[in-house]
């Protein structure tokens with residue numbers, strides 16, 4: 001999963017990116033170029049499972065964050081940034097919660113609305129180029145393409161992001177080639193000074209976010225960036241002093257999982273104990289494909305245990321004896337915390 005850190009110019013995007021990943025993008029990158037940073041998804045269940053297979057490698061699931069180099073001195077988004085943003089699975093919009101370099105007070109509700117307007121305009125531009133060509137008889141990529149784009153145009157003309165267009169899963173799949181910006185899941189990140197990290201979300205922002213069905217995460221990018229540079233023990237102490245339990249990265253990842261409807265399943269063995277990320281509702285055969293395409297193509301059955309059963313009973317043999325090991329077929333819907341062994345042929 002690739003989450004783009006986006007937002008209006010000078011809102012604190014790069015500061016937040018560094019806080020999440022511990023990485024510092026090269027300030028000389030040309031506009032539109034992205035810097036990627038990978039963060040491990042901490043999971044206490046995975047760490048407990050690893051204790052049952054001590055020689056195995058422990059491999060966490062990962063989330064990739066991206067920071068886009070901005071064109072200097074612009075009020076809105078530049079074209080290069082908009083293009084780079086099409087490549088992300090989801091957005092985290094950083095909202096300025098501190099006075100800017102000229103002393104102007106923050107207005108995060110307006111920033112949320114402004115970025116949305118830019119994304120809607122960019123999508124409208126794409127639809128308005130394509131529709132006339134379809135109307136003139138260009139072969140559609142899927143049967144209802146012309147009608148669907150017509151519906152999207154109405155939404156966009158009314159300044160509504162496609163995220164809120166009530167698209168079916170099949171429609172969303174058909175549209176994936178367009179990479180519409182206002183269709184991508186969005187999480188709002190209010191970047192506040194240290195003293196404000198435990199204050200409630202300002203009312204105007206809470207209202208603007210609720211109207212758009214957007215969740216708001218509050219953090220202090222500056223503080224968390226400093227924490228990201230500390231070793232684990234000092235970082236924990238620093239967070240405790242601030243009254244926080246988890247680092248921004250881990251809070252952020254938990255929110256992103258919820259936003260994108262992601263869950264984890266595990267594979268265990270003497271060589272590796274590993275977490276995998278899938279969307280809720282994924283079937284066993286597709287989950288197998290995450291591990292390796294051979295496992296998807298040659299899929300026969302999945303042996304499934306619950307991680308809490310394996311942790312309670314202590315071994316796969318005991319799970320088998322206790323009837324806690326199930327055989328499931330291709331269409332089994334994998335659950336968060338399942339442990340899978342895929343049986344496959346050639």
Ligand SMILES: Nc1nc2c(ncn2[C@@H]2O[C@H](COP(=O)(O)OP(=O)(O)OP(=O)(O)O)[C@@H](O)[C@H]2O)c(=O)[nH]1
Nearest residue numbers: 008009010011012013014015070098192193221222
């Ligand atoms: N006071 C204060 N300043 C901050 C905070 N976060 C960022 N800044 C400052 O705001 C300015 C912009 O921060 P960046 O992280 O570079 O913002 P950006 O969105 O990446 O900026 P562009 O890439 O140029 O659009 C810098 O001068 C930061 O030092 C904060 O939490 N508090």
Ligand SMILES: [Mg+2]
Nearest residue numbers: 013014068070
């Ligand atoms: Mg930046």
